[in-house]
Amino acid sequence: MHRPKAQAAALLSSPEDTEQQFYEALQGADLDRLMEVWADEDEVSCVHPGGPRVVGLGAIRAAFEAVFQQGAIAVHPERVRRMVSGDTAIHQVLERVLVQGAEGQQSAWVISTNVYLKTAMGWRMVVHHASPGTAHDIQEVVEEPATLH
Template sequence: MKKAKLQAATVGGTPDDVEQAFYEALHNADIQQLMACWAEEDEIVCVHPGGPRLIGAGAIRQAFESMFSNGSVQAHPERIHKIESLASAVHHLVEKVDVLTPQGAQTAWVLATNVYHKTPQGWRMVAHHTSPGTQHDVADQGHQAPVLH
């Protein structure tokens, strides 16, 4: 990702810009880019599948540094549903994660909720919560196409 694009994504921009920068940082194992997506608040929170609740930038940074020590994370956001207002946005999505195992390349599915707030520095992530999913989670339940009357 170009520096100008990262700056636009984290200082101003939109929640979509920050989300794109976040997933690019995962793909590139770039801890600086990843942490630039987060708000500068004490109560930011991150939960990885089966993991503890990580509160604050220090705990979040340490967890992602540990993940990146094993390489990049090839998580691809799909089926994004958004709720947005003037100062906050919630994106719920399915992450398709490419995982290299002893048996070869595998696909894992993760359900994710990303929460963004508009801060004085622009839109920033304040929560990233993930839980294990399955391939069946790609098909949403209870979602109906809007009906115009």
């Protein structure tokens, strides 16, 4: 379902709203909805797991159009770490992707960084960088804070 831009802006009132729409669009292979989350900036970029850096809205649209020719992506964001500074939000996401293999449905893992900017049209994605992961990546190495309060 295509949404008017004004309605999409109202739905993208936080980085979390934008991220939710991004993953729902991937799950539904909805190219128009997916493109609504991107900022209208020349330097927006996307890296698919194992792929090159794709820069610009037209190139990003073409890249996702090619991905969606294989169908929807059963991707589920997990273990999201969020950092916000002013009008910029950075989310580090462990993505669980369900894939059909010889042994039935299995989970594959992708580690992504999503960067959002607050714009006049609400929060918009400016970078999606995804790298192949492994089941080992379910574990996190977290440094304990050095300062005691």
